[in-house]
Amino acid sequence: MVKELEGFNFEQRHGKARVRVGRVWRSNDGRRHFMVEWNVNISLLSNCVAAYVRDDNSDIVATDTMKNTVYVKAKECSEQLSAEEFAILLGKHFTSIYPQVYTAIVNIVEKPWERISVNGQPHEHGFKLGSEKHTTEVIIQKSGALQLTSGIEGLSLLKTTQSGFEGFIRDKYTALPETRERMLATEVTASWRYSYESVSSIPQKSLYFNDQYLNVKNVLVETFFGPPVGGVYSASVQSTLLQMAKAVLSRFTDISSIQLKMPNIHFLPVNISSKDNGNIVKFNDDVYLPTDEPHGSIEATLSRFWSKM
Numbered sequence: 001m002v003k004e005l006e007g008f009n010f011e012q013r014h015g016k017a018r019v020r021v022g023r024v025w026r027s028n029d030g031r032r033h034f035m036v037e038w039n040v041n042i043s044l045l046s047n048c049v050a051a052y053v054r055d056d057n058s059d060i061v062a063t064d065t066m067k068n069t070v071y072v073k074a075k076e077c078s079e080q081l082s083a084e085e086f087a088i089l090l091g092k093h094f095t096s097i098y099p100q101v102y103t104a105i106v107n108i109v110e111k112p113w114e115r116i117s118v119n120g121q122p123h124e125h126g127f128k129l130g131s132e133k134h135t136t137e138v139i140i141q142k143s144g145a146l147q148l149t150s151g152i153e154g155l156s157l158l159k160t161t162q163s164g165f166e167g168f169i170r171d172k173y174t175a176l177p178e179t180r181e182r183m184l185a186t187e188v189t190a191s192w193r194y195s196y197e198s199v200s201s202i203p204q205k206s207l208y209f210n211d212q213y214l215n216v217k218n219v220l221v222e223t224f225f226g227p228p229v230g231g232v233y234s235a236s237v238q239s240t241l242l243q244m245a246k247a248v249l250s251r252f253t254d255i256s257s258i259q260l261k262m263p264n265i266h267f268l269p270v271n272i273s274s275k276d277n278g279n280i281v282k283f284n285d286d287v288y289l290p291t292d293e294p295h296g297s298i299e300a301t302l303s304r305f306w307s308k309m
């Protein structure tokens, strides 16, 4: 502990936020293009207290250097890679080349550019923006120990039936009727932690984490809706959320925990009545008032019992 901080507890980190980078790769004949757009955030934990206490910047990695590193490393990746692999590569770089840096935290949000089909044919170099985003965060130590998390942001799901909410507490403030027939809409934010604990145990199969992202998304969606014919009844957002989390942990053995945030986005059944005429029109689960706010906020984390988290 330096003398200037005696009697204090001091924690610090520094990094570069929102470094946006696009990267294009081309097939051998140059015709078929692959592209990603990433928003990279870097945070370094390092021994650079002197900069805070005595204006000595000699242990500081300039955040401008961090930004440049993103572009140079993107250039150096000669083949397409997942956001997870790129985050690990950056984290490894910062923790291995700077003696002062003991931990790097890198998170990336990937913009959902998807290859476009024109007249039913996938275009060689044309992309359109999709909706939900692939996210990842790696926390990596100098030793190579790491925590890897991936996720989805903004996955909007809605079903028009097979949802209800009954049996909740009723008191003098309760106006909500019980129902077995309502709309269910949410915008899922998911983040799941992989059980890999060191750089050396990360799967070497290229684009493995992109495949896993799509697999987890499919399981979440399938569980939310149930089979295409008939669907599955949801007794609450809470119940559906847990089924989704359990389905992911039971299907993917390399995932040790998952957090789901599922706001309950209300579609209010329209009911128009007047004092004189009572109900003017008889609505029958057919006309709704869509809302954004207020919304229910429902979130939970499910971890394997043996998980170290």
Ligand SMILES: O=c1[nH]c(=O)c2[nH]c(=O)[nH]c2[nH]1
Binding pocket: 165, 176, 235, 236, 237, 238, 264, 296
């Ligand atoms: O699925 C639901 N869970 C709740 O906790 C809740 N609360 C509420 O008003 N409606 C709902 N719906």
